[in-house]
Amino acid sequence: MNHHLYALVMAGGIGSRLWPRSRRNRPKQFLDLLTSRTLLQQTVERIEPLIPLERLLVVVSEEHADLVCEQIPGLPAENVVVEPGPRGTAPCIGLAAVLLQARDPLAIMATFPADHRVADGAGFRQAIAAAAQISGDGHLVTLGITPDQPNTGYGYIQRGAPLGEVDGLTAFRVQRFTEKPDLPTAQRFVDSGEYYWNGGIFIWQVETILGEMANLLPLLHTELQAIAKNWDSSECQETLVEAWERVPRTTIDYGVMEKSSRVAVLPVDIGWDDVGNWATLSGLVDADTEGNVVRGDGQPLLLDTSDTYLYTTRDRLVSLVGLEGFVVVDTPNALLVCPKEKAQAVREVVKELREKGLDQYL
Amino acid sequence: MNHHLYALVMAGGIGSRLWPRSRRNRPKQFLDLLTSRTLLQQTVERIEPLIPLERLLVVVSEEHADLVCEQIPGLPAENVVVEPGPRGTAPCIGLAAVLLQARDPLAIMATFPADHRVADGAGFRQAIAAAAQISGDGHLVTLGITPDQPNTGYGYIQRGAPLGEVDGLTAFRVQRFTEKPDLPTAQRFVDSGEYYWNGGIFIWQVETILGEMANLLPLLHTELQAIAKNWDSSECQETLVEAWERVPRTTIDYGVMEKSSRVAVLPVDIGWDDVGNWATLSGLVDADTEGNVVRGDGQPLLLDTSDTYLYTTRDRLVSLVGLEGFVVVDTPNALLVCPKEKAQAVREVVKELREKGLDQYL
Numbered sequence: 001m002n003h004h005l006y007a008l009v010m011a012g013g014i015g016s017r018l019w020p021r022s023r024r025n026r027p028k029q030f031l032d033l034l035t036s037r038t039l040l041q042q043t044v045e046r047i048e049p050l051i052p053l054e055r056l057l058v059v060v061s062e063e064h065a066d067l068v069c070e071q072i073p074g075l076p077a078e079n080v081v082v083e084p085g086p087r088g089t090a091p092c093i094g095l096a097a098v099l100l101q102a103r104d105p106l107a108i109m110a111t112f113p114a115d116h117r118v119a120d121g122a123g124f125r126q127a128i129a130a131a132a133q134i135s136g137d138g139h140l141v142t143l144g145i146t147p148d149q150p151n152t153g154y155g156y157i158q159r160g161a162p163l164g165e166v167d168g169l170t171a172f173r174v175q176r177f178t179e180k181p182d183l184p185t186a187q188r189f190v191d192s193g194e195y196y197w198n199g200g201i202f203i204w205q206v207e208t209i210l211g212e213m214a215n216l217l218p219l220l221h222t223e224l225q226a227i228a229k230n231w232d233s234s235e236c237q238e239t240l241v242e243a244w245e246r247v248p249r250t251t252i253d254y255g256v257m258e259k260s261s262r263v264a265v266l267p268v269d270i271g272w273d274d275v276g277n278w279a280t281l282s283g284l285v286d287a288d289t290e291g292n293v294v295r296g297d298g299q300p301l302l303l304d305t306s307d308t309y310l311y312t313t314r315d316r317l318v319s320l321v322g323l324e325g326f327v328v329v330d331t332p333n334a335l336l337v338c339p340k341e342k343a344q345a346v347r348e349v350v351k352e353l354r355e356k357g358l359d360q361y362l
Numbered sequence: 363m364n365h366h367l368y369a370l371v372m373a374g375g376i377g378s379r380l381w382p383r384s385r386r387n388r389p390k391q392f393l394d395l396l397t398s399r400t401l402l403q404q405t406v407e408r409i410e411p412l413i414p415l416e417r418l419l420v421v422v423s424e425e426h427a428d429l430v431c432e433q434i435p436g437l438p439a440e441n442v443v444v445e446p447g448p449r450g451t452a453p454c455i456g457l458a459a460v461l462l463q464a465r466d467p468l469a470i471m472a473t474f475p476a477d478h479r480v481a482d483g484a485g486f487r488q489a490i491a492a493a494a495q496i497s498g499d500g501h502l503v504t505l506g507i508t509p510d511q512p513n514t515g516y517g518y519i520q521r522g523a524p525l526g527e528v529d530g531l532t533a534f535r536v537q538r539f540t541e542k543p544d545l546p547t548a549q550r551f552v553d554s555g556e557y558y559w560n561g562g563i564f565i566w567q568v569e570t571i572l573g574e575m576a577n578l579l580p581l582l583h584t585e586l587q588a589i590a591k592n593w594d595s596s597e598c599q600e601t602l603v604e605a606w607e608r609v610p611r612t613t614i615d616y617g618v619m620e621k622s623s624r625v626a627v628l629p630v631d632i633g634w635d636d637v638g639n640w641a642t643l644s645g646l647v648d649a650d651t652e653g654n655v656v657r658g659d660g661q662p663l664l665l666d667t668s669d670t671y672l673y674t675t676r677d678r679l680v681s682l683v684g685l686e687g688f689v690v691v692d693t694p695n696a697l698l699v700c701p702k703e704k705a706q707a708v709r710e711v712v713k714e715l716r717e718k719g720l721d722q723y724l
Contacts, residue, residue, distance in 0.1 A: 020681070299720065303710055317696040317723045319382070319711045322704030334679040335692060337699055342684030348665055349681045358661065361679045 020334035098228035119271025131203035144196025150186035155198035279343035282309035382696035460590035481633025493565035506558025512548035517560035641705035644671035
């Protein structure tokens with residue numbers, strides 16, 4: 001066990017494609033979507049055998065900080081970092097990096113979204129440990145998910161020359177990042193065997209990432225220094241909020257990874273999924289012999305129905321007749337009915353609710 | 363206006379194919395399914411210009427008698443006849459017939475289901491008046507609905523020789539009744555021009571129908587005489603309940619119309635529909651430019667959705683994404699999702715609820 005290895009779990013997402021279960025007051029990562037544990041709990045429990053809670057930070061918005069404390073009771077209070085507002089992953093990661101650097105200048109940080117699924121926990125931890133070793137040479141390591149289909153919803157990473165092998169895993173230089181390609185391009189990527197999905201899991205020394213931020217996102221780096229300087233002072237909160245107004249809104253992928261020459265990819269095959277929408281979620285849980293998945297506390301009644309995901313709510317009956325390949329999510333005040341192939345469009349519903357000011361359903 | 367013409371509105375149906383709006387405590391005929399008026403109210407208002415409420419009986423089960431009084435406030439209390447239990451249309455019609463005979467031995471009664479739709483009210487009344495005249499010759503007159511498609515859910519009536527013309531309408535002897543035929547047969551019937559749908563609207567002298575019951579349903583006739591004899595006595599209720607235990611359970615179609623030689627059909631084209639299921643109901647109300655019909659007090663949000671019927675409930679949002687040709691009925695405690703072409707199967711849901719004892723959803 002590497003005592004300089006820290007974890008950052010980013011719990012700031014909104015998961016709008018999993019509406020109406022994912023809501024403003026309890027987004028996707030705080031829901032028990034796959035098992036009886038929430039995605040955040042599953043994420044932390046997957047990391048914990050490698051990185052104990054003492055060295056695990058969760059960055060979260062103010063309104064969800066209580067949910068983090070409630071769902072991860074063993075997490076030290078100072079490890080819950082409240083972000084003043086969503087500014088993309090680069091400021092979030094930068095904030096965690098300066099805080100960890102203050103604790104341990106030799107810190108290596110592994111960054112994880114709070115809302116993904118990984119089937120092979122042991123393989124996942126083995127990969128993180130290997131990546132931590134590789135990061136010792138000043139690399140920004142990203143896990144490359146071996147694609148099993150030409151998904152157009154993910155970013156793709158093309159590997160370059162091999163960098164070496166650790167524990168049976170080979171890391172590569174990164175040739176190129178490509179954001180969500182069209183289907184023929186995605187198919188070509190998958191067929192080539194040289195491309196991986198960008199799963200948003202990064203491992204690096206805090207020194208390396210902060211150095212790259214100084215080069216590539218100097219404004220952010222300056223603000224982060226100010227925050228770090230005042231972190232233990234009485235002006236901590238004020239400094240953070242003011243700095244957050246000024247930091248550039250950008251993602252770590254766009255702001256650093258796509259531009260840095262220090263990037264490495266470590267290909268893994270760990271049963272990863274971003275639990276992106278109701279259709280993909282439906283494929284991640286056990287179905288009955290008709291291919292139906294039924295969840296929730298309500299009363300289901302399915303006739304002549306197959307390949308369908310149904311969530312029901314206590315004291316309500318949902319009857320589906322003659323459906324094939326559908327998603328039906330019934331919550332106390334909002335219902336979604338959608339064929340699986342339209343599951344990506346659920347984010348448009350959330351957009352419309354926001355535009356129409358129908359806040360009670362957000 | 364014929365002062366011997368009386369109306370019987372049969373309000374005992376359950377309308378299970380219109381679940382989950384049609385429920386045990388408020389079946390189809392008591393719901394505002396087509397307009398802001400209920401089907402029962404529409405039925406009565408359609409009849410009233412021809413037959414005033416004083417000469418209009420409603421037969422109903424005990425649990426729904428209050429709904430009748432509430433929805434038809436001008437109806438004299440003695441015109442609400444409570445049936446001890448459902449025994450088919452023959453006992454129901456027989457009961458009304460003996461009660462009317464006691465009031466007026468020359469009574470002509472016109473019998474109407476409470477839950478049908480007629481677009482052309484004036485044409486409907488003209489037909490009833492004509493049928494009343496024809497019934498004077500001892501005919502059991504049934505309105506024959508001119509079919510516009512080979513519907514396999516209705517009974518068909520084949521016309522025989524012409525009986526004569528009244529007010530521009532020609533009545534015919536009946537050659538044959540055929541219960542719900544298969545599709546090729548129904549198509550042949552429609553193509554021939556000799557067949558009509560049996561809409562369950564009958565006109566006859568009470569003397570004629572009771573005479574035919576004496577011939578064809580003698581057990582029923584005997585019980586009806588006993589009921590009539592005691593109707594104004596203190597044993598009225600007891601006699602009725604006991605007699606109702608013994609009367610044969612049968613329909614007027616099977617018990618009388620298919621066997622009698624006095625049957626006549628009066629073809630009409632009055633925009634009739636039995637409002638049988640959600641798909642047919644959907645076709646009877648105005649749709650928006652996408653072919654969607656949205657009803658109810660809730661909040662609808664339709665994206666990329668067409669040819670769909672949606673009913674929503676107060677304080678709930680229903681979002682439909684990418685649906686075509688669906689029925690979605692959201693009530694406070696039960697939801698139905700079904701493609702229109704499976705709308706007939708909704709009765710199976712009700713059957714299952716009954717079998718499973720899920721009474722709160724019935």
